[in-house]
Amino acid sequence: MSQQRLPPETGPEHAGALPEYAERVLDVAERIPPGRVMTYGDVAEWLEEGGPRQVGRVMALYGGAVPWWRVVRADGVLLPGHELRALDHYRAEGTPLKEAGRTADGHLPRLEMRRARWDGGGPADGSGHAGDRTGGSSPPDPSDAPSCGP
Template identity: 50%
Template sequence: MNDEFAEAVYEIAGMIPGGSVLSYGDISELLECAGPRQVGAAMSRCGDGTPWWRVVRASGLPPLGHSAEALPRYVAEGTPLRTSGDTRSQTRAEPGYTIEMAAARWNPAETERGAIEVTRSALAGGSEPIPKTSDPHDWLKP
């Protein structure tokens, strides 16, 4: 895994305010490199300090396998949710809720966009840009 890319992903995730989310694809677009799968691969390795629950699938589904752990965080932060059943009987494939992406998607203010640009520039200047690819394993290989 490219450590510089992963750190850039974690920096963007850390900028997302409580009650808001970005999709994996949103982050790849902000960084102008890689793709949603690569962002997901990085997020799967993030540390405790990264608000992983604020990075979701484009459909509004929470991170795969973490819906039960994420739900109380969404509720506490006031993240707009749409329930689709009994959240107490959620499964990995059917969590019982989705995030309302239209209401919850973070739209960075101008000052925040400046911080994102700094992160993007540091990533681009630190090494070769990570090409967009449909196969996440292409760039993960040493």
């Protein structure tokens, strides 16, 4: 697997300003409707730059001011260390969840990715799979992308 890096303008010499790539990632996070999610890889594909790890890094460094709980791992596992806070948001927004079985570690639910995943196009009516794009110049359909986590 090739190693992708954040664009050069995200380095420490630009610490005073939010890097352009980070602004773009955060803009995508803000566009995700309540009750829906995009994976780190979906965001990178939307931007046509970077990869899941780069998006995850941006979210870790700068994501506190946006709905960070809507940018998730592809496997639907809640963000370690932030599970309960995220779960509160998911429940308040009606995000589809798979309840955990009794043998699951910590008995925490996972996101039901087939229903919760948003492709970034069309109306986000919560009616099911994210493939509701009607054409135009919208980004590629993330459901066609390989699933990958941070």
